[in-house]
Amino acid sequence: MPTAYCRLPTSNNCMMNRVHAIAPATVANVCCGFDILGFAVDAPGDEVIVTRIEKAGVELIKITGDGGRLPMEANRNTASVAIQSYLAAICRNDVGVTVELHKKLSLGSGMGSSAASAVAALVAINHLMGEPFTRIELLPHAMEAERIACGAAHADNVAPSLLGGFVLIRDYHPLDVVKVPTTLALYATLVHPQLEVKTEDSRKILRSTLSLRDTITQCGNVAGLMVGLSTADAALIGRSLKDVIAEPVRSVFIPGFEEVREQAKNAGALGSGISGSGPTLFALSTSYEIAQHVGESIQEVFRRHLLASEVFISKINQDGARVINYEL
Amino acid sequence: MPTAYCRLPTSNNCMMNRVHAIAPATVANVCCGFDILGFAVDAPGDEVIVTRIEKAGVELIKITGDGGRLPMEANRNTASVAIQSYLAAICRNDVGVTVELHKKLSLGSGMGSSAASAVAALVAINHLMGEPFTRIELLPHAMEAERIACGAAHADNVAPSLLGGFVLIRDYHPLDVVKVPTTLALYATLVHPQLEVKTEDSRKILRSTLSLRDTITQCGNVAGLMVGLSTADAALIGRSLKDVIAEPVRSVFIPGFEEVREQAKNAGALGSGISGSGPTLFALSTSYEIAQHVGESIQEVFRRHLLASEVFISKINQDGARVINYEL
Numbered sequence: 001m002p003t004a005y006c007r008l009p010t011s012n013n014c015m016m017n018r019v020h021a022i023a024p025a026t027v028a029n030v031c032c033g034f035d036i037l038g039f040a041v042d043a044p045g046d047e048v049i050v051t052r053i054e055k056a057g058v059e060l061i062k063i064t065g066d067g068g069r070l071p072m073e074a075n076r077n078t079a080s081v082a083i084q085s086y087l088a089a090i091c092r093n094d095v096g097v098t099v100e101l102h103k104k105l106s107l108g109s110g111m112g113s114s115a116a117s118a119v120a121a122l123v124a125i126n127h128l129m130g131e132p133f134t135r136i137e138l139l140p141h142a143m144e145a146e147r148i149a150c151g152a153a154h155a156d157n158v159a160p161s162l163l164g165g166f167v168l169i170r171d172y173h174p175l176d177v178v179k180v181p182t183t184l185a186l187y188a189t190l191v192h193p194q195l196e197v198k199t200e201d202s203r204k205i206l207r208s209t210l211s212l213r214d215t216i217t218q219c220g221n222v223a224g225l226m227v228g229l230s231t232a233d234a235a236l237i238g239r240s241l242k243d244v245i246a247e248p249v250r251s252v253f254i255p256g257f258e259e260v261r262e263q264a265k266n267a268g269a270l271g272s273g274i275s276g277s278g279p280t281l282f283a284l285s286t287s288y289e290i291a292q293h294v295g296e297s298i299q300e301v302f303r304r305h306l307l308a309s310e311v312f313i314s315k316i317n318q319d320g321a322r323v324i325n326y327e328l
Numbered sequence: 329m330p331t332a333y334c335r336l337p338t339s340n341n342c343m344m345n346r347v348h349a350i351a352p353a354t355v356a357n358v359c360c361g362f363d364i365l366g367f368a369v370d371a372p373g374d375e376v377i378v379t380r381i382e383k384a385g386v387e388l389i390k391i392t393g394d395g396g397r398l399p400m401e402a403n404r405n406t407a408s409v410a411i412q413s414y415l416a417a418i419c420r421n422d423v424g425v426t427v428e429l430h431k432k433l434s435l436g437s438g439m440g441s442s443a444a445s446a447v448a449a450l451v452a453i454n455h456l457m458g459e460p461f462t463r464i465e466l467l468p469h470a471m472e473a474e475r476i477a478c479g480a481a482h483a484d485n486v487a488p489s490l491l492g493g494f495v496l497i498r499d500y501h502p503l504d505v506v507k508v509p510t511t512l513a514l515y516a517t518l519v520h521p522q523l524e525v526k527t528e529d530s531r532k533i534l535r536s537t538l539s540l541r542d543t544i545t546q547c548g549n550v551a552g553l554m555v556g557l558s559t560a561d562a563a564l565i566g567r568s569l570k571d572v573i574a575e576p577v578r579s580v581f582i583p584g585f586e587e588v589r590e591q592a593k594n595a596g597a598l599g600s601g602i603s604g605s606g607p608t609l610f611a612l613s614t615s616y617e618i619a620q621h622v623g624e625s626i627q628e629v630f631r632r633h634l635l636a637s638e639v640f641i642s643k644i645n646q647d648g649a650r651v652i653n654y655e656l
Contacts, residue, residue, distance in 0.1 A: 032547075033547070033551065034544065034547070035544045036544060036548045036551060037551070168548070168551050168555060170548045170549065170551065170552035170564075170567065170568065171545070171548055171549075171552075171567070176552070176567060178555055178564060181558075206540065207540065208539065208540050209537045209538065209539055209540065210537065210538050210540060210543050211536065211537055212534065212535065212536050212537065212538060212573070214543075215538050215542075215543045216362065216363045216364060217499070219360075219361070219362070219364055219547050219550045220364045220496070220497065220498045220499055221498065221499075222547045222550065222551045223361065223364060223365070223496050223498065223550045223553075224496065224499075224506060225551075226551045226554035226555050226558070227496060227506055230509075230554070230555065230558030230559065231558065236498075236506060239499070239504060240498060245540070245543065
């Protein structure tokens with residue numbers, strides 16, 4: 001991992017002036033994978049445009065879609081912080097860029113909003129610099145941005161947003177990130193009720209100890225989910241989508257949570273749960289049509305609880321963030 | 329699962345008089361899979377001979393290899409208890425059999441000794457009765473025998489002994505048993521030092537609560553092991569073979585434990601740990617030669633600690649227990 005040494009761009013063949021990249025929303029935890037698992041969806045995604053300028057340094061010039069809530073200081077925004085960390089790692093603090101951030105993910109939604117901004121920024125700057133880093137080498141810089149955003153350099157949103165698919169963070173010391181293969185076509189339903197939960201607050205209410213029994217249950221389920229994905233066993237995936245760590249406490253923030261789980265199942269979902277630290281809920285299904293039906297059912301539950309909500313239906317994104325266009 | 333209803337043999341075509349079966353030793357826990365994972369080895373295995381007699385009931389007539397330590401009462405021995413449970417389930421309490429048990433696994437070794445006896449007995453009686461039950465349907469009866477042997481109806485030895493390979497017990501309520509596929513040829517080294525640890529004692533010293541951090545670590549490792557097996561990634565398997573639940577406390581029973589782990593790694597093992605509740609240690613390797621070398625290295629450590637030990641080298645058994653021969 002490029003943390004302690006510098007890496008220079010290997011080629012100057014394709015020095016770009018402007019790169020526009022998009023990074024997808026992600027679902028962290030995925031019920032049984034608390035703090036160690038996440039997956040990426042096709043849409044929505046945050047967009048970042050990085051443009052080369054004469055003056056050295058990273059300048060944040062525009063943010064849209066955040067309702068004016070994100071800081072414009074370059075060293076407080078995840079997109080620009082990620083770029084600063086990256087440029088330092090390749091010893092190119094002489095480079096100057098402007099950053100435009102177009103937020104499509106709601107802040108504090110639990111869909112990996114801060115992660116998507118950081119990842120889009122990194123994929124853009126890396127392309128601008130001639131791709132000196134591989135995808136996995138960008139990860140520490142995205143994690144550094146997460147530290148700014150929520151106080152912990154967690155990887156369960158940034159890793160799937162970068163790499164696509166289901167991604168396991170087996171360990172942090174040293175970092176061990178594993179893409180979990182599956183031949184199953186899975187569809188995600190994301191339903192974002194009009195509530196806001198801060199990751200920090202949402203972590204505070206977690207218990208710091210667990211019973212041995214709960215630990216064994218969580219281990220059994222995450223192991224089952226891994227085998228279910230690897231062997232394309234949809235029923236096993238469904239049986240494994242349970243969480244005894246975060247859900248029992250975090251679900252108190254979400255009106256109608258139990259009903260949502262039940263209705264999602266009735267509508268044909270393999271399973272459902274809280275996306276990241278919430279309040280967005282996710283469900284996994286085996287077809288687009290089922291995923292759509294599940295979304296309607298969940299939205300109906302929220303409506304009964306007088307909560308407006310937004311629904312996103314999407315295939316699991318297998319490739320992660322991507323460059324949309326660039327100018328030489 | 330055949331617990332509350334009766335199932336009659338579907339055919340009388342091949343009513344046998346005598347069946348001789350063997351069931352393999354197993355490694356439960358496999359480091360990160362505490363209470364939810366086990367695998368079977370090719371050898372050693374316990375053997376059971378079931379012979380039909382006129383008089384109804386299950387009669388235990390002979391036990392060899394146990395040094396006279398196992399009870400001869402039919403309702404206290406795992407082999408005969410399993411058969412009693414099975415005959416009740418198929419409503420054939422009118423059937424009479426004698427049972428001979430030839431122990432090849434040391435008692436209290438941590439190699440699934442009680443499980444192998446129960447499984448061999450079940451595979452023998454099921455064959456004798458014309459195979460009315462599938463392998464997985466035999467499982468509850470083997471678990472019933474485990475309840476007699478160690479006070480808990482655990483499945484992490486009986487399931488791999490019955491089914492072969494790596495077997496995940498995702499849940500007990502209801503029972504959800506999953507064979508974990510791998511295309512990797514793995515070899516096990518089992519080293520049994522001349523110590524005895526009772527499963528019951530070994531459970532008593534476990535902590536009843538765990539930190540959230542330890543729980544996440546264990547989940548990450550068991551998830552990594554599942555993906556490593558499924559994708560034939562030997563290095564990932566090696567990185568995942570860690571246990572933060574049982575090993576930190578149980579290893580105090582095993583002189584030289586840390587050294588063993590280190591020497592096994594130096595000798596080329598992917599990883600090593602305590603087999604079940606010990607004191608047998610296991611290691612996994614990618615060739616027979618490495619597994620042999622690992623065995624010698626571990627034995628050498630024990631020798632320095634003035635402990636005699638027995639070594640078994642074996643391929644992972646993919647098929648589980650089997651019938652050796654039968655008489656019509």
